[in-house]
Amino acid sequence: MLKSMLVDYSNPNSLAHRARTRRWEEMVRRFPELGDMRVLDLGGTPQSWTHAPVTPAQVVCVNLDSHHECREGRVTGLVGDACDLPDALRNERFDLVYSNSLMEHVGGHSRRQRFAETVYTGGDLHWVQTPYRYFPVEPHWLFPGMQWLPFRAKVAVVRHWPHGTSRQHRRPPTVTEAAAKAAEVELLSATGMRTYFPHSQIWFERFAGLPKSLVARS
Structure with a gap:
């Protein structure tokens, strides 16, 4: 929804x-x-x-x-x-x-x-x-204030937050992939x-x- x-x-x-x-x-x-x-x-x-x-x-x-x-x-x-x-x-x-x-x-x-x-x-x-x-609201992951979080917290959002605007922002399976997405x-x-x-x-x-x-x- x-x-x-x-x-x-x-x-x-x-x-x-x-x-x-x-x-x-x-x-x-x-x-x-x-x-x-x-x-x-x-x-x-x-x-x-x-x-x-x-x-x-x-x-x-x-x-x-x-x-x-x-x-x-x-x-x-x-x-x-x-x-x-x-x-x-x-x-x-x-x-x-x-x-x-x-x-x-x-x-x-x-x-x-x-x-x-x-x-x-x-x-x-x-x-x-x-x-x-x-x-x-961060527009790619639809997470409030994500852009202002420490990098480690961003990676956690990428790994666990279920919402996103496209397939490339869906939850990656590893921390390394999540870090790459967060840094992108x-x-x-x-x-x-x-x-x-x-x-x-x-x-x-x-x-x-x-x-x-x-x-x-x-």
Whole structure:
């Protein structure tokens, strides 16, 4: 029941469904010509664009997971690192660089810097969303305040907490695997986001009046 109300995108009353709808509305308002744009999606999948209210003229998704390598209409999925683009894309320039809930996963300060450089050099405009560190519920494991716990306590949550937003956040069988999962996510503050995107506007996506996620946009 908890997962259905929070992260079930097929449930129109869920937090995830309502948040995604509001986010798309804001994005379309910000970029009214989205349907005519060439979009570089860092970390996304071709399947995720089936939920979009507007399909751009072309979308290229870059994802480390080879399962998402495909072409679906105007959307193409390529295997690659968002912090170090494949050779085929390094000289490309898009109308919009888009990323949803990836930046907290790329791994460490230097990798986040490289990710931001990819965003700035990859297109004229950008929309980069990441969960907000100070929202009271950690968004991947749906555990209150998990992001502020000591690392050992985080590992215990990963091993024993039964809720999560995707299969990759289900309970791992060993402490070593749980530690790797806990270390994989580093949520950002507004100050951190401004550090990586000093020339961007930071928009606060809110839920119940509280900032839920951050969007660096131009």
